[in-house]
Amino acid sequence: MLDLKRLRTEPETVAELLKKKGHDFDVAAFSALEEKRKALQVDTESLQNERNTKSRNIGNAKAAGEDIAPLLAEVDDLKATLQKKEVELDVIVGELETILHGVPNIPDERVPEGADEESNQEIRTWGKPRSFDFEAKDHIELGEARGGLDFETAVKITGSRFVVMQGEVAKLHRALVQFMLDVHTTEHGYTEVNVPNMVNAESAFGTGQLPKFADDLFELKDDRGFYLIPTAEVPVTNIVRDEIVEADALPMKFACHSPCFRSEAGSYGKDTRGMIRQHQFEKVELVQLVKPEQSKQAHEDLTHHAEVILQKLELPYRVVILCGGDLGFSAELTYDIEVWVPGQDTFREISSCSNFGDFQARRMQARWRNPNTGKPELIHTVNGSGLAVGRTLIAVLENYQNADGSVTVPLALQPYMGGASTILFP
């Protein structure tokens, strides 16, 4: 959520900045509503003031034992007039809120222009894609061969875009989770957290999934209105919702392993094969809650923390900066980390690291007490995947495959695989 004050004082500037994100902010409509709101609010409040004053007089008169009948007559029609104004004001305020809730965050000046991922800019690469002396298979072929990855059974159990993992593949998946958590908690200073995998609407609003992206979420069909989390970002960031934390509590750094549930609305026909795009996948998420002046550096650090995982696994990757059109609703700046996937002969997103500035904090009312001012001020939120586990599994299987269909276990993972250096599918 943007600062309403800024939107009021310089709507044209904001509209101009939002163009980079492909958002058309209707300044005329907004300003017209604002005019109405202002007039109505002044009217309403002066009526409220009148009511308060007269009510106080009635109280005083009553206490003094005077006749209050004439005073009551005075306020007779005040109530109805006031109620009418209040309803009108509520409607206008509601309309303004709807607009405000739908306005995306303003992109950082470093964000390149562009409509879609074609305009994303590569900022660095690491490692060299391996050249195979045999025909490299993709993870589907590797995994299905002997049942390590079983998509058909998952279709029976649930439906498309799910997978059943078995044997060494399931173990490798688990090993990746443990490995990532260990690196982040012991080497990067994150605190491990385990959080609810369902959230209420307030939390989903706080991080920006609601109200605009309800279709991307799985909503539980029960009158409590819970949602399955699309990422641990939602519950973890909301730890500080409606809180005022002391300055020395910041930065807070959390690492969280969780399943992620996405309806993938609008992605029909994309990545339908394999486990690139699933309705359920697991992820180790990194979240940092920081003072405003720390967020830019925290974002760089966090991205690096995610990269370290790929470096330790010796998987080639590149980092791209997302252009305006590809940038998410709540983010001001996002780096995507893309891992080399031999089966597709391309880089695929495995992590998305974003700085949200105060955008999520304002929605959540997450604040810290600034000792310099003594006042509560909004914090900044930063997060990123460290990493998406399913996609990391794909990358390991495909990059480490051998001609005989076995897969070499990356050195860093061997302690988590009982020392095994190679796996065969079941």
Place this chain on the structure above:
RNA sequence: GGAGAGGUGGCCGAGUGGUUGAAGGCGCGCCCCUGCUAAGGGCGUAUAGGUUAACUCUUAUCGAGGGUUCGAAUCCCUCCCUCUCCGCCA
């Protein structure tokens, strides 16, 4: 699931219809006194808006949302949450 109690400011805690945005305490900030690692005293200390050049003035907020009333932290209704006991349960 059943029975009961309760949700008030950064924290604790008064307050059952009329200057209560809210006593008192703690914490915090500034100052004074004391001159020694103690204590005492004074003042200040919620949030979000509107209005104003500013001072001022003003509105809302006592879990959330409705209602009654000239007037609601206080009365009524619905919901959420916490605690205690019982039941159930991985």
